[in-house]
Amino acid sequence: MVSKVPPDMGKMGTVLVTGAAGCIGAWVVAERAKAGLPVHVFDLSDDRRRLRLLLDDESAASVPWTTGDIADFDAVTRAVEASGATAVVHLAALQVPFCRADPVAGARANVVGQVNVLEAARSAGIRNVVYASSVAALPVAGAARPSTLYGVFKQADEGAADIYWRDWGVASVGLRPHTVYGAGRDQGLTSAPTRAMVAAAAGEPFTIPFAGPLQFQHARDAARQFLACAEAAVEGAPVLDLGGPVVTVEEIVAAIRVEVPDAEIACEGDPLPFPAEGDGGPLDALIDDIGRTPLAEGVRESIAAFRDLLARGLVAVD
Ligand SMILES: NC(=O)c1ccc[n+]([C@@H]2O[C@H](COP(=O)([O-])OP(=O)(O)OC[C@H]3O[C@@H](n4cnc5c(N)ncnc54)[C@H](O)[C@@H]3O)[C@@H](O)[C@H]2O)c1
Numbered sequence: 001m002v003s004k005v006p007p008d009m010g011k012m013g014t015v016l017v018t019g020a021a022g023c024i025g026a027w028v029v030a031e032r033a034k035a036g037l038p039v040h041v042f043d044l045s046d047d048r049r050r051l052r053l054l055l056d057d058e059s060a061a062s063v064p065w066t067t068g069d070i071a072d073f074d075a076v077t078r079a080v081e082a083s084g085a086t087a088v089v090h091l092a093a094l095q096v097p098f099c100r101a102d103p104v105a106g107a108r109a110n111v112v113g114q115v116n117v118l119e120a121a122r123s124a125g126i127r128n129v130v131y132a133s134s135v136a137a138l139p140v141a142g143a144a145r146p147s148t149l150y151g152v153f154k155q156a157d158e159g160a161a162d163i164y165w166r167d168w169g170v171a172s173v174g175l176r177p178h179t180v181y182g183a184g185r186d187q188g189l190t191s192a193p194t195r196a197m198v199a200a201a202a203g204e205p206f207t208i209p210f211a212g213p214l215q216f217q218h219a220r221d222a223a224r225q226f227l228a229c230a231e232a233a234v235e236g237a238p239v240l241d242l243g244g245p246v247v248t249v250e251e252i253v254a255a256i257r258v259e260v261p262d263a264e265i266a267c268e269g270d271p272l273p274f275p276a277e278g279d280g281g282p283l284d285a286l287i288d289d290i291g292r293t294p295l296a297e298g299v300r301e302s303i304a305a306f307r308d309l310l311a312r313g314l315v316a317v318d
Helices: 023-034 057-061 073-083 097-101 103-124 149-168 189-202 219-231 251-259 280-285 294-312
Strands: 014-019 040-043 065-067 087-090 130-134 172-176 179-181 207-210 215-220 239-241 246-248 265-267
Touching: 014 130, 023 040, 023 219, 040 073, 057 065, 065 073, 065 130, 065 179, 073 103, 087 103, 087 189, 087 219, 097 149, 097 265, 103 130, 103 149, 130 149, 130 219, 149 172, 172 219, 179 189, 179 219, 189 207, 189 251, 189 265, 207 251, 215 219, 215 294, 239 280, 246 251, 251 265
Parallel strands: 014 040, 014 087, 040 065, 087 130, 130 172, 172 239, 179 215, 207 265
Antiparallel strands: 215 246
């Protein structure tokens, strides 16, 4: 059973955010920090550079931060205890290319890490666990299984969450983003549209190496959706697509050219190896006033932010 609740970030105590040196996690932490609400980071990396894209240096430096490996159960348990967390937003993972490059590290981070978070939540009696699955966990039409090792790992995560609910009553929400964009989205297969925006803002050429339809999700919207689900009184272990507008990469390129008319941005190649679209309806039913930034607005805001961040030397074209 999933109960509909209004987003109210204030009700939660400390939220432990795993993988918060990364893109979505930085936005989750920034949302909490800007609202003056307690948050604690757990990440292999102690690099706060993505957080500094979103918060001033002093605010970024003051976020409580534990470095550790999500595949190390004792480290995860200690972080849960030390943070005093009442909710966990679990984002630590290796993305598609990194799982392909090192499958064992991918399995440890993406599968053992998920079990560690669920087990730590069980031990500590944490009521609210939200974790990132992915649209890549879904097979493309006509296929029986996901098309990447990363997708298979995410499918395993969804199965583990289901068993933790059925065997031990650990409730969780799995969210499946598709293609997240915005400041800090600088690595992974689907980071190319964001890197194209950085290049356009810098006056450099860029070719996005895929084409066709996808669901384009602003990182701030995704962060708010993760936090709202952490707030929800959920029974069970539902897995929900983030939803949002389906656009083509060609439309993203056109939206970039509206902001930078002489931009040398193109796209070429096959569509992404995932379904083009997930159904955002169940998430709409769970969260009131779900925010989904329209394409033109999100691209305008991102390019303006990248112009500023380039000028301050905080991002670079790669
Ligand atoms: N960005 C997207 O479009 C997208 C789409 C679908 C799913 N997701 C999922 O959302 C989550 C966040 O994505 P993101 O774009 O912010 O990723 P990201 O690559 O920017 O960040 C991942 C973070 O996880 C950390 N990490 C990796 N291995 C770790 C380990 N062993 N122990 C501790 N920390 C570790 C990294 O240091 C990094 O800070 C991931 O689970 C990802 O699979 C993202």
